[in-house]
Amino acid sequence: MIRVLLADDEAMIRAGVRAILATDPRVEVVAEAADGREAVDLAIAHRPDVALLDVRMPRVDGLTATAGITAAAPSVAVAILTTFGDDEYLAKALDGGARGFLLKSGDPRELLAGVHAVADGGAYLSPKVAARVIAGLRAGDLTRTATARARTDLLTPREREVLALVAAGLSNARIAARLNLVEGTVKGHVSTILTRLDLENRVQAAILAHEAGLTAD
Structure with missing residues (x-):
């Protein structure tokens, strides 16, 4: 069962998201918050698998709450759920430790896919956000590429292979199955990749892999 904390200052939005999550018998909403400060407190108290946070909330916004949750309860995977998909929010969410970025305007199936991905140790970007990031990379400067x-050339061939699968959104368990490795070995590779490339989380690693043109076979 995936235990979820839902934080949004609009009761109707919370009800709608809760109804979508309720369609999946493997997902359970264990707590709800109407502001970011309450979300941090509830995340510490309940230790859910996933915290779904709106960006714009009173007292403490979702981006600040993300940093608070990842610092105080690092086992909780944070996903941002918002109507705002601009790059500034995305960058701040990633810097704060978010593993997912979901748009409220997206398909309900995206919400469930995102919850499962981050709960499973992976990373998830709404397809619209991912498409914009990739388009930006294609249209962006060659220097960044x-x-x-x-940077990725500093990795071993196996580490680059793992990085490409991280970019594809696979969890450690799925990467292990794909490469015929034990999960602990994959976890070690991911940790080494993040340290060697000076990255904070798997989403940053996925973006760097896209910039470098690393793709899973």
């Missing part, structure tokens, strides 16, 4: 490739 070259820099990303130079």
Whole structure:
């Protein structure tokens, strides 16, 4: 069972999201918050698997709450759920430790897919957000691509293979099955990748992999 904390200052939005999550018998909403400060407190108290946070909330916003939750309860996977999909919010969410970025305007199936992905140790970007990021990379400067490739060249072939699968959204367990490795070995590779590339989380690793043109076979 995936235990979820839902935080949004609009009761109707919370009800709608809760109804979508209720369609999946493997997901349970264990707590709800109407502001970011309450979300941090409830995350510490309940230790859910996933915290779904709105960006704009009173007292403490979702981005600040993300940083608070990841610092105080690192086992809780945070996913941002918002109507705002601009790059500033995305960058701040990733810097704060978020593993997912979901748009309220997206397909309800995206919400469930995102919850499962981050709960399973993976990362998830709404397809609309991911498409914009990738389009930006394709239209972006070649210097950034070259820099990303130079950074990933520091990795071993196996580590680059793992990084490509992280970018594809696979959890450690799924990567292990794909590469015929034990999960602990994959976890060690991911930790080494993040340390060697000076990255905070799997989402940052996925973006760097896209910049470098690393793709899973």
